[in-house]
Amino acid sequence: MLILGGACLERFANAIIRHKKAVIVVFVIAVAICALFSTTINVKYNMAEYLPKDAQSTQALSLLNEEFTHSLPNASVTVWNVSLMEALAFKHELQGLEHVVEVLWLDDVADLLQPLEMGSKSTIENYYKGNTAYYSVVILRGSEKEGVGEIRGLLGDRGTLSGDATEIEFVQTAAGNEVKNAMLILVPLIIIILIITTTSWIEPLLFFVSIGISVILNIGTNAFGEGVSFLTNAVTPILQMAVSLDYAIFLLHSFGKHRKECESVEIAMGLAIRESFSTVAASASTTLFGFMALLSMKFRLGADLGMSLAKGIVFSFVSVMIFLPALTLCIYKVIDKTQHREILPSFANIRKVLRKLSIPAIIIIILIIVPCFLGQSRTDFLYGYQAAYKEMTSGAAEGETTAEGEAMAEGEATASDSTVMVLLVPKGDVVREELLSNSLMEIPHVTSVLSYARTVGSGIPPEYLDDSIIGQFYSDSFARMVIYIDTPQEGDAAFATVENINAAAAEYYPEGAFSAGQSANLYDIKTVVQSDNKVTNLIAIIAIFLVLLVTFRSATLPFILLFTIEAAIWINLSIPYFTGVPINYVGYLVLNTVQLGATVDYAILLTVTYRRNRRTLEKDEAMHAALGSSFRSIIVSAATMAMAGFTLAGTSTNPLIVDIGKLLGRGTILSMVMVVVFMPAVLVGLDRAIGKTTLGG
Numbered sequence: 001m002l003i004l005g006g007a008c009l010e011r012f013a014n015a016i017i018r019h020k021k022a023v024i025v026v027f028v029i030a031v032a033i034c035a036l037f038s039t040t041i042n043v044k045y046n047m048a049e050y051l052p053k054d055a056q057s058t059q060a061l062s063l064l065n066e067e068f069t070h071s072l073p074n075a076s077v078t079v080w081n082v083s084l085m086e087a088l089a090f091k092h093e094l095q096g097l098e099h100v101v102e103v104l105w106l107d108d109v110a111d112l113l114q115p116l117e118m119g120s121k122s123t124i125e126n127y128y129k130g131n132t133a134y135y136s137v138v139i140l141r142g143s144e145k146e147g148v149g150e151i152r153g154l155l156g157d158r159g160t161l162s163g164d165a166t167e168i169e170f171v172q173t174a175a176g177n178e179v180k181n182a183m184l185i186l187v188p189l190i191i192i193i194l195i196i197t198t199t200s201w202i203e204p205l206l207f208f209v210s211i212g213i214s215v216i217l218n219i220g221t222n223a224f225g226e227g228v229s230f231l232t233n234a235v236t237p238i239l240q241m242a243v244s245l246d247y248a249i250f251l252l253h254s255f256g257k258h259r260k261e262c263e264s265v266e267i268a269m270g271l272a273i274r275e276s277f278s279t280v281a282a283s284a285s286t287t288l289f290g291f292m293a294l295l296s297m298k299f300r301l302g303a304d305l306g307m308s309l310a311k312g313i314v315f316s317f318v319s320v321m322i323f324l325p326a327l328t329l330c331i332y333k334v335i336d337k338t339q340h341r342e343i344l345p346s347f348a349n350i351r352k353v354l355r356k357l358s359i360p361a362i363i364i365i366i367l368i369i370v371p372c373f374l375g376q377s378r379t380d381f382l383y384g385y386q387a388a389y390k391e392m393t394s395g396a397a398e399g400e401t402t403a404e405g406e407a408m409a410e411g412e413a414t415a416s417d418s419t420v421m422v423l424l425v426p427k428g429d430v431v432r433e434e435l436l437s438n439s440l441m442e443i444p445h446v447t448s449v450l451s452y453a454r455t456v457g458s459g460i461p462p463e464y465l466d467d468s469i470i471g472q473f474y475s476d477s478f479a480r481m482v483i484y485i486d487t488p489q490e491g492d493a494a495f496a497t498v499e500n501i502n503a504a505a506a507e508y509y510p511e512g513a514f515s516a517g518q519s520a521n522l523y524d525i526k527t528v529v530q531s532d533n534k535v536t537n538l539i540a541i542i543a544i545f546l547v548l549l550v551t552f553r554s555a556t557l558p559f560i561l562l563f564t565i566e567a568a569i570w571i572n573l574s575i576p577y578f579t580g581v582p583i584n585y586v587g588y589l590v591l592n593t594v595q596l597g598a599t600v601d602y603a604i605l606l607t608v609t610y611r612r613n614r615r616t617l618e619k620d621e622a623m624h625a626a627l628g629s630s631f632r633s634i635i636v637s638a639a640t641m642a643m644a645g646f647t648l649a650g651t652s653t654n655p656l657i658v659d660i661g662k663l664l665g666r667g668t669i670l671s672m673v674m675v676v677v678f679m680p681a682v683l684v685g686l687d688r689a690i691g692k693t694t695l696g697g
Helices: 006-018 020-040 056-067 084-095 121-125 144-155 164-197 203-221 230-259 265-296 300-337 350-376 386-399 403-416 430-441 452-457 467-473 492-508 518-552 557-579 585-613 619-651 655-685 687-692
Strands: 075-079 100-104 132-139 159-162 419-426 446-450 478-485 514-516
Touching: 006 020, 006 265, 006 300, 020 203, 020 300, 056 419, 056 478, 056 514, 056 518, 075 084, 075 144, 075 164, 084 100, 084 132, 084 144, 100 144, 121 446, 132 144, 144 159, 144 164, 164 203, 164 230, 164 619, 203 230, 203 300, 230 265, 230 300, 230 585, 230 619, 230 655, 265 300, 265 518, 265 585, 300 585, 350 557, 350 619, 350 655, 419 430, 419 492, 419 518, 430 446, 430 452, 430 478, 430 492, 446 452, 452 467, 467 478, 478 492, 492 514, 492 518, 514 518, 518 557, 518 585, 557 585, 557 655, 585 619, 585 655, 619 655, 655 687
Parallel strands: none
Antiparallel strands: 075 132, 075 159, 100 132, 419 478, 419 514, 446 478
């Protein structure tokens, strides 16, 4: 974050004061433009798009699209109580839908004019069993919402629909409304907090206008590029507002203080800008570097989110330091007319209460810190949406007590506990294809393999068959195998099956084979994320350590502050492990950087105040005064951040956003407790060592 010298900062402040109306006009125009562009943002819902280009499943999908006209199925349709001919007629109805690209059913792999008993039982039962038909459907990519709607309209109550496309539609439908719902709850709560902590009824409006403008600028600029993920689109506005509201509070509190001392509002604002600039810059820098650590992730969803959040911090900083002073000077008379008495009590003696908790807190941290550190590294992760979608749809089925309701529940369970993979191997050796197909059938959880050698027969030359049949299995360079698996999309069984399939393919085709499908995608995400986690955390810690080193010019304080916040993070992330509840991997990664970058500000504020007081007071008195003066700012900031997290968790049906919200809300409270209870005892206890290792004492 930009740091200006004294003379430059004075000229900067004077320019804002002198051209305050022009500043407001420029910001209003920029906001209007960005608000217009915000309607054109391309929001992405498929997580696999963010895998590295060199990921195995990404290469497989690219080859599949280039080499074959037949796409990877992304939906499964189940229809109950239909005869064979009725099932065939329903397939033709599915094929006639506008957003359905392809439907794969029994007639594609077997001759329906022959008795079914003559065919392979395992193959037939993948498509038709007990008067129930199972279709593998390709819905047009990017049109999942429309395609799912069409199929549900055609299905009615005759069957069920599941698969990747339904999960994307589920996320897509919920995302837009949930952001609005979260804002409708969060904004009034924050207004109440700000009214309690300020002395003017109009000040909370100033906070929201300045930060709201930065949020709109950030959202609007997301339109310039290839688009953003639904996660970025959903959580960035709320997180940006929660982490940067402090900037506006710092400036207006400084302005209010200087107004009591200065003869004009212009002089008071000039002093407020100069005084708060370095504080806001330091606060923004730690948060900025925490977010920018996400840019290092190979799984580009983290980079997508990190870039948007980092950009939001910059816009918030600019809005608070330029727009807010100009707006405040234009309406300061309204602020004066809307004054009210202080509602929040004084916390001057809060140290007396918190001091009693310090020793127990230190003992507790010593006892739990190692188990928590180990526990957070062993947390089980979820990588997709299937579990959440299954939970949402199972409620309706469980509510049915009729025979049809029981069939619906059974059908949904069967559909959700199955997935499809496609294996691409070099073309030209039908015998190897047959050997691999047979080997794949021996793998646990593989229920069927559709390949030329297994479905048509290795003894029948491909040139004797119609192109429509050959095109399902061969391109110019590759042979295509469709593998049916009876596991959910993710989990130990699913990932073990993916590993076994890849190992079998590598054994017969050491020159290279590629697997695609949701389980393959999620397996690659898991592999990439495991390496991302270590790198991202290390970068965030190093970057924030350097900021603290420059801020305090101390060899000990950066370690104390980082340990305080990291301990809170370890406790927070270990809770899912000890409770046996898996969390979404993105929630884990984001929390590591966001909690560190955003809540280390509490530790910075308390430490800066303590070290300043220490110049004239004894260490206990200095900490007493430091907590008394900074506790209000810390608790207001923490309350805002925690409410933002819990609001996200409470209003979202997406497990990824729910996990981020829960972790953020709980983590913020833990960080605050560590800063105001644990850290004061450490700072006072190590006061002499800190003095000896800090430049200037």
